[in-house]
Amino acid sequence: MIGAGMTLFRRRLQETGKELCYEAARMALDSAGLTLADVDAVVSGSAPDAFDGVHMKGEYLLDGAGGYRKPYVRVFTGGGTGVFSTIAGWWHVASGLADVVLVVNEEKMSSCQPHAQSVFAHIWDPILDRPLQPNLVWIFAMEMNRYMTVHGVKKEDIALVAVKNKRNAVDHPCAQLADPKITVEDVLKSEVMAWPVQRLDISPPSDGASAVVLASDEVIRKRRIKDRAWISGVGWCIDSTMWTDRDLYFPQYVARAAKMAYKMAKIGDPRREIDFAEPYDPFDYKELHHLEGLLLAKKGEAPKLTREGVTQRDGDLPACPSGGLMGVGNPIAATMGQKIGELFWQLTGQAGKRQIPHEVRTGVSNGWGDLMQYGSVVVMRA
């Protein structure tokens, strides 16, 4: 990976989806010192068409993403797309079919009225679930409750994640909901949406785009590109559609994806060999859930790591040094900016005020999505 870019994440942006793609893609190319002519193929990552409100939205975004007269394909694995599109970009290069690949992720959620959450009414099974008029937050509430109950986790411990990430986001120039003064108290006092989920447990809907540039080692060698990080492991996994048939306390599918990625990266002991993580955190408890799914904490142990400060930016295992989705914003697929972009920036020492104070050589991030069933994992090394 030799370049990354992202737009501001905001509740509403004026740019069209194409224009957001362009801004992020152009920034990523500029940072890699390349032009569009150097790009062999383009991968687009974007989540539901129903956010932007365009059928076949990959086709719509194509020119902004740099796909004009190039091999161009969109991949879509729900909320897992933020990390998954990079995996698709990886196989374009690793297969030998392309030397330079541009990966561009986008989401424009403000188009959808009355609320971006209206889209989520349609992600459920039409016969089994939709008649109950479900709201998106129910998913998280049900999963969070199960996680809390099985392990006896307290809401105070979960709120610590929101506090950490919203504070970390203060140092992120694109952040939508950074808050240097937020406390656990604030989270616990915020409005209850769907218990146990309260307003400050949730990341905001956002507009935004992000992009990364991948290149073969040959290109990197020939062009003597110094700012680069290597994708050393990829894994992805989907669980059964029948979400009411399994125990939600542990994301088995994330663990499977992680094992696949660790095997490829030859990582035997992830907790010792991985220096920092960008677990997917659309809700605060998800960071804990995913630290466990990524096998960086034992089941039920992530809250303890959080409480002990291990996951702080200066801790032993920094988690979401970017500020995550909780702090920077959640334009679903475009969260590639925090999840993949942050790995790149940290590993190349370009994270500025967010730079982890000690040396980091190996990072992992994961995406998560669909109906509590998708895990995508990328391991990167300096």
Added chain:
Amino acid sequence: MTFLERTTDIRRLRHWEGTIEADYIYTSGIAGERFFVALREEGRILAARCSFCDLAYLPPKMFCERCFAELTDFVDVPKVGRVEAVTLSHVDRRGNRLARPEPWAFVTFKGIHGGLLHRLLVPPDKARPGLRVRPRVHPKDVRRGTIADIEGFEPATP
């Protein structure tokens, strides 16, 4: 095949109805805002120019899709264009048969890359490629800053 048993009584097969509809507000974007404000306020039609590729894009884009230059230079599109392609639509947008077919055209302009797809405001038997046409723009007080501020293209009288 495939399953161990199958229903043969058609009355027992059910279906379930639903939609994935929502209301949308699409912003015109950076290049679009420039275009639609000029259209609404002054009745002008603008293209965005890429000086590297020497192309003036209509509809305007904020970027050149070929070289990725950011486009900030806007130029006026000639008043008169030419019909490049024509179709007569015998159905409305939902596929219902129309009493009289509607002509649609793709209109190009000299020196402009692209053009506009729009209604052709001529009787069906007069709709043909090569026609010289100009936009018929709605009066200013009803223009709202969308492509529908142009009613369609009508023959340009020499």
Added chain:
Amino acid sequence: MTARISKWPGKELHADDLYQAKVTQVRFRPDAKYAWSAGEAMSRFLEELQQGRLVARTCRRCKRVLFPPRMFCEECFRPTDGWTYIRDTGTIETFSVSYLDRDARRIAQPILVGVVSLDGASPMMGMMHYFAEMTPDQIRIGMRVKAVWRPPAERRGSVLDIAYFRPLREGEA
């Protein structure tokens, strides 16, 4: 992120810009309507709901009783073997107290929703539904519940033929 990047793109709008049409825009509602075939498994499932029964499919290879029913076993990748009725009692596996409707609008009286695993189906297998006849303070994971069916005349062949699940009363099996 580096000194190389000085300007982060993105032009922020405020709610008024959008809703008072201070920026040019297009408003549109797609026409996207569907009539999904329920198919073999779900047609029977809905028909049985209308009769006040919950039906499952069995897989002989993995020995599971699959609910909601399907004609194939996703674990074994083979056709399932037969129909079997399960009970309308079960256990709350997880729940939420929701103050939101489907469009994220606030509702005054919170509703109780969650997943109930059903007696007779394989462990953890069940469905999402509403809970009632209990307060937000009383509901808990592990609680035993029973379906409250709508009167037969009101049933349409829908998961809503069950109005909600209520606490299982003492002595009820």
Added chain:
Amino acid sequence: MRVGIVGVGMTAFRSSTPEYSWKELMYEAASRAYADAGVDPRTQVDSFLTCAEDYYEGFGIFDEFVPDQIGAALRPTCTVSGDGLHGLANAFMQIQTGLIDVAVVEAHSKASDITTLAGVVEHGLDPIWNKPLGGHPYIVAGLEADAYLRSTRTPARSLGAVVSKNRRNGLRNPHAAYGADVDPAQALASEERFSPLRALDISAPADGAIVLVVASERAARRLRADPVWIRGVGWASDSPSLETRDRAAATYARLAAQMAYRLAKIRAPAREIDLAEVDDRFSYKELQHLEALGLARAGEAGRRALNGDFSIDGRLPVNASGGSLGCGNVFEATGLHRAAEVVLQLRGDAGSRQVDGANVGLAQSWRFVPSASGAVAVLGVGK
């Protein structure tokens, strides 16, 4: 490394399938493919890909509803928002990395679940420049057909020849939903829709599912004696804007073919390719695509169609399957269906539509209105 196709599974295409949910339809195609390949998807497949779009399915996130019925629960699985050939290209790349040995590609159409098909297609138009005009989305095809016929001086009656050939070929294909004994005059006299296109120039929607099992050379040879090799894949897009793309020529198909031919080391496609399955969802598309693919010279496809060059026993059999006009428009499954047809032809399993002595075949697809994207696969048997 070579990549082979070792299993093909298809359901019949039908105008509606009320007896099947979309899951059950997919399950049938998957079961047939795994039986054909002799693989157990739960233990012998490393990766699954589905090609689908949310609005064609009626779901906010269709990816959720994919795994169980193709054997992919708790396995590496993803959705490619593209035509089935885009999925095949991605499976090809996954295998080329060495990470994946056996992959499964699925694509399907449950178009009969959609009650407002024109509304769904319209929703793909550019929201700012095209949607507010309120026209039927197939106007785009009518304008393009006009531009193509005019710029290549192709006679409009050649469209009747395409329609007649493909509907009649469909009669020889037991999977086809719309096989019919249509003569060219009948096609040319059918109701006008989007001139120059008439009712019979437009393929009608169908339900159906296709699954292909794809394997690395080593695995392919282990699994079957006669794998069909993917000699080359290519995919490309022209400008997404209706206004700034080529209208007369299918540039996306030309670029995709260039890529596929480069990988397949094909220099003279018209001589080296024995049969072609190309996208004909509107009749003119077959001609436009043949020219873009280098299988007919620019402006000649129409006249060659009138001469019968593209019939099953012609010089270059095109859409021996019946194509989309004969089989039905199966949306994102279109390209995968064509690849499957080429596989059957190259294996000699194509029944009464079998083309004699075919060793190299081409499948091509376009992503339908309003896209300018498409993909090509060159398949071959032997060495």
